[in-house]
Amino acid sequence: MANAKEKDSHVNSAFSSRKSKLLQQIVELDDLERSLINELQGDLPLVEKPFLAVADKIGSTEQEVIKCLQQLLDKGVITRFGPLFDISKGSGCFSLCALKVPESRISEVTEVVNSFTQVAHNYLRENEWNMWFVLACEDQKVLTETFDNILLQTQCRGINCPKEKEFFIGLYLPV
Amino acid sequence: MIDAYQQKQILNRLSKGLPLCEHPYAELAIDYGVDEAEIINFLKRSLANHTLKRIGAVVNHHKLGYSSNAMVVWNVPDNRVDDIGELLGSQSKVTLCYQRPRKLPDWPYNLFTMIHGKCRQQVLDYLELIVTQNNLQQFQPQALFSTKQYKQTGASYYG
Numbered sequence: 001m002a003n004a005k006e007k008d009s010h011v012n013s014a015f016s017s018r019k020s021k022l023l024q025q026i027v028e029l030d031d032l033e034r035s036l037i038n039e040l041q042g043d044l045p046l047v048e049k050p051f052l053a054v055a056d057k058i059g060s061t062e063q064e065v066i067k068c069l070q071q072l073l074d075k076g077v078i079t080r081f082g083p084l085f086d087i088s089k090g091s092g093c094f095s096l097c098a099l100k101v102p103e104s105r106i107s108e109v110t111e112v113v114n115s116f117t118q119v120a121h122n123y124l125r126e127n128e129w130n131m132w133f134v135l136a137c138e139d140q141k142v143l144t145e146t147f148d149n150i151l152l153q154t155q156c157r158g159i160n161c162p163k164e165k166e167f168f169i170g171l172y173l174p175v
Numbered sequence: 176m177i178d179a180y181q182q183k184q185i186l187n188r189l190s191k192g193l194p195l196c197e198h199p200y201a202e203l204a205i206d207y208g209v210d211e212a213e214i215i216n217f218l219k220r221s222l223a224n225h226t227l228k229r230i231g232a233v234v235n236h237h238k239l240g241y242s243s244n245a246m247v248v249w250n251v252p253d254n255r256v257d258d259i260g261e262l263l264g265s266q267s268k269v270t271l272c273y274q275r276p277r278k279l280p281d282w283p284y285n286l287f288t289m290i291h292g293k294c295r296q297q298v299l300d301y302l303e304l305i306v307t308q309n310n311l312q313q314f315q316p317q318a319l320f321s322t323k324q325y326k327q328t329g330a331s332y333y334g
Contacts (some may be wrong), residue, residue, distance in 0.1 A: 171291070
């Protein structure tokens with residue numbers, strides 16, 4: 001029952017865009033691709049020939065690993081590859097915000113929210129607080145102004161919930 | 176030694192990804208007129224002081240078949256946030272655990288976790304296991320399933 005409902009929410013949404021459909025298409029993977037994805041969700045060894053080190057570990061060759069990695073990037077299975085910096089340690093200010101958007105206004109409000117360049121992610125979630133987005137701004141002042149501006153332009157009720165403490169982050173999705 | 180200006184240039188270049196070739200750091204070194212070892216040492220220092228989280232891949236979870244994700248929020252008394260935050264963060268199926276401020280009266284929840292799964296039922300099963308094994312029902316977990324992803328840019332990394 002629950003599964004069917006989820007499927008319907010993808011298929012029937014009146015607001016689906018081509019881009020969001022493409023983002024959600026499942027890709028078939030071969031054995032090398034699976035091993036590489038599992039391996040690279042961890043750490044790439046910081047050595048002169050990192051792809052050789054990975055190839056040795058998963059029983060492949062350096063050239064195969066490089067080629068496969070390029071294919072995974074081209075297919076959008078891997079969206080970024082390389083050093084991942086901790087944004088909270090750099091300059092800039094981030095916050096998770098939510099709006100309470102009436103069902104009939106979702107399309108219109110989405111357009112307004114996504115038009116802000118400071119909006120990094122935007123997800124619809126099943127809750128009365130149904131639109132959740134991350135603001136990425138150069139400082140606290142700009143972030144507060146941007147949030148207020150979004151409330152003003154959308155006329156929706158909103159909450160601004162910056163991270164206070166990180167207990168864990170480590171997305172690992174084995175395939 | 177890499178100077179501050181070169182560091183900034185190298186970081187900007189790396190934020191676009193690591194070159195896919197046999198000697199990626201040597202390629203960068205040539206571009207910026209420094210030694211391969213200096214680049215590697217700079218990245219080692221960045222890992223050590225945690226400005227660099229890791230070197231690796233970010234995946235599109237939908238394309239891997241993880242089509243369901245829920246942001247699970249919890250209302251935990253302030254004096255228990257640290258214990259419960261550590262406990263939730265250590266669960267194998269929890270991919271993120273942050274404390275965020277309550278926004279009363281609108282929003283009473285102060286711990287935010289993420290759980291990914293291949294379908295909604297799998298996410299609910301993971302959640303139920305976490306709740307029952309650790310006796311967490313009292314913290315009123317709410318699962319907010321995502322129905323649509325409208326925007327995902329690289330802004331959450333470096334730049």
